[in-house]
Amino acid sequence: MLDVIKLLPDSVANQIAAGEVIQRPASAVKELMENSLDAGATQIDLVVKDAGKSLIMVVDNGCGMSETDARLCFERHATSKISKAEDLFSIRTMGFRGEALASIAAIAQVELKTRRKEDEVGVKIVNEGSVVKEQTLAPMAVGTTFTIKNLFFNVPARRNFLKSPQAEMRHVVEEFTRVTLMNPEMGFTLTSDGKELYHLYPGNLKQRIMGLFGNNYDGKLLAVNQETDRVSIHGYIVKAEFAKKTRGEQYFFVNKRFIKHPYLHHAIENAFMEMIPKDSFPGYFLDIEVDPSDIDVNIHPTKTEVNFLDVKLVYAILHAAVRKAIGQNNLSPLIDFDEPTNLGIDFGEVVKSSNPIVQPKVPIDPTYNPFRQKRSDPGDWRQLYGERTDIKATPENFVVETPEDPEQKSHYVQLNQSFIITTVKSGVLVIDQHLAHFRILFEKFLKEMENDSGHSQQELFPQPFTLNSNDASILREMLPELQRLGFVLEQVNATTFMINGTPAELSGGNPAGLLEKMLDNYKINRTDLQLDRKLGMAKTMASQLSIKSQTALSELEMQNIADQLFGCSVAEIAPDGKKIYTIITIDELTSKLS
Numbered sequence: 001m002l003d004v005i006k007l008l009p010d011s012v013a014n015q016i017a018a019g020e021v022i023q024r025p026a027s028a029v030k031e032l033m034e035n036s037l038d039a040g041a042t043q044i045d046l047v048v049k050d051a052g053k054s055l056i057m058v059v060d061n062g063c064g065m066s067e068t069d070a071r072l073c074f075e076r077h078a079t080s081k082i083s084k085a086e087d088l089f090s091i092r093t094m095g096f097r098g099e100a101l102a103s104i105a106a107i108a109q110v111e112l113k114t115r116r117k118e119d120e121v122g123v124k125i126v127n128e129g130s131v132v133k134e135q136t137l138a139p140m141a142v143g144t145t146f147t148i149k150n151l152f153f154n155v156p157a158r159r160n161f162l163k164s165p166q167a168e169m170r171h172v173v174e175e176f177t178r179v180t181l182m183n184p185e186m187g188f189t190l191t192s193d194g195k196e197l198y199h200l201y202p203g204n205l206k207q208r209i210m211g212l213f214g215n216n217y218d219g220k221l222l223a224v225n226q227e228t229d230r231v232s233i234h235g236y237i238v239k240a241e242f243a244k245k246t247r248g249e250q251y252f253f254v255n256k257r258f259i260k261h262p263y264l265h266h267a268i269e270n271a272f273m274e275m276i277p278k279d280s281f282p283g284y285f286l287d288i289e290v291d292p293s294d295i296d297v298n299i300h301p302t303k304t305e306v307n308f309l310d311v312k313l314v315y316a317i318l319h320a321a322v323r324k325a326i327g328q329n330n331l332s333p334l335i336d337f338d339e340p341t342n343l344g345i346d347f348g349e350v351v352k353s354s355n356p357i358v359q360p361k362v363p364i365d366p367t368y369n370p371f372r373q374k375r376s377d378p379g380d381w382r383q384l385y386g387e388r389t390d391i392k393a394t395p396e397n398f399v400v401e402t403p404e405d406p407e408q409k410s411h412y413v414q415l416n417q418s419f420i421i422t423t424v425k426s427g428v429l430v431i432d433q434h435l436a437h438f439r440i441l442f443e444k445f446l447k448e449m450e451n452d453s454g455h456s457q458q459e460l461f462p463q464p465f466t467l468n469s470n471d472a473s474i475l476r477e478m479l480p481e482l483q484r485l486g487f488v489l490e491q492v493n494a495t496t497f498m499i500n501g502t503p504a505e506l507s508g509g510n511p512a513g514l515l516e517k518m519l520d521n522y523k524i525n526r527t528d529l530q531l532d533r534k535l536g537m538a539k540t541m542a543s544q545l546s547i548k549s550q551t552a553l554s555e556l557e558m559q560n561i562a563d564q565l566f567g568c569s570v571a572e573i574a575p576d577g578k579k580i581y582t583i584i585t586i587d588e589l590t591s592k593l594s
């Protein structure tokens, strides 16, 4: 019998390897740009034709290569970045496998021009299908230019497998975006079929985001900065109100390398939970820095997957970092409306003088007053709210009304004992009473925990609250926050607490039942993160104590809910992600009735 095993020629082996590394023009773009970064370039220009199918050119001003290196770089496992196995655990460069150029050369016509600063002239090498076709001297500036022509010229199956030019171009732009985002201090351009699509100037990350996604991102971003000894997280998240209906800008990087990580994505989604609608996606641009030995990037050839040694820790820190950023934005004190004259509003414009002054009739229900907010009324949101639905309910947007304004007589009616209906300038406003009150109480409780300002009402007949010893120790953990919310609990033995006082909002309710619910939810979402604990408790309290659907409300109660809702930092979305209100515009009504 003859032996049957043969060693494949290098050119074939490279072609096979190429299938893993280079799937489409965008993969070559990524590899070339990363090489330029590794070479210390500060300016990288990318030129493509036909979405990279006929031409990809990357011009850099990096360190360049010697003549020998310029020939060697096309060999498989030729890399200047590691020389021994241990190096794998401390990689800081983008590439290290020494496969990319060998792969590209196996399936394309490649021209390399490169010059180091110590060399007087550069060298030009043409390599086609892993064969060096030409080598000459080339006068050029210091740096490297790779020109890739006719990608997959010798692999028709691959070539035919490519998507439409538009789809391939989207991939190219996406790779370009990922590389440029994490290197804002470097300059980049992208030119496609003779048209310059991006011209990115050196700057900071925020400027880079604006350069890539538009100047209107300026006001949409919240900075995230979190340093711990094991993990640092830096970057931006997109404010909740700009969350998109489509998976928009979601960029995770680990040590500046783009990754996809559904589990960590969940940390962000979770952190945004009370803020964005269920069908929207949060945006983020975040770099997670860890010691290279704490990750394994080598598990996937295209390297968008990363294994963390301690992914739970990263999850927790990421979650906390995003929470903090959101919290700093949303819990900032609002302007105090006690002094409307400070707002610089010309009252003459607002007052409609000739209308007779009518004292509004206010039906008062003396048994019900859940609202004891100290913050004064946010002004009459009705005037502006609804005119442009993109206007946020921030105090600056409210026009302060004088009592003689006819809008003051606005009426509220209840539909199905569940919806509050009133008119705004642009149409009919319909508010879900339960969701609105859920949001109002949620923000109120959060503030109380921040400021230690929860109102307590003393129990005339303190009740004992007995738990098993495990739950009792968990309740002890919750005590500081419970106290801030207005609970006065006194531990009398290992498993029993006396309920001496309860939050004012509970009036008449069942304190033990509420405590049990809080304990249950706390156990489900148990976390070491203080801010999360607060959010979780505020959410449970608010959900338990908010007005339910199918509850009759007086007009004053409805007005209170509307006023307080539009004084919230997030008026649109309930803490469970549901939309709180909608406006049926006059235009919509007109078209319906025509």
Ligand code: ADP
Residues within 6 Å of the ligand: 031, 035, 036, 039, 060, 062, 063, 064, 065, 073, 078, 079, 080, 081, 094, 095, 096, 097, 098, 099, 100, 101, 102, 144
């Ligand atoms: P890797 O990046 O994994 O080392 P590549 O095949 O991408 O492997 O590149 C092989 C080698 O070629 C690199 O290690 C580097 O030494 C050299 N090289 C590639 N591109 C450039 C460039 N733009 N400037 C300078 N050197 C480069």
Ligand code: MG
Residues within 6 Å of the ligand: 031, 034, 035, 094, 095, 096, 098, 100, 101
């Ligand atoms: Mg490389």
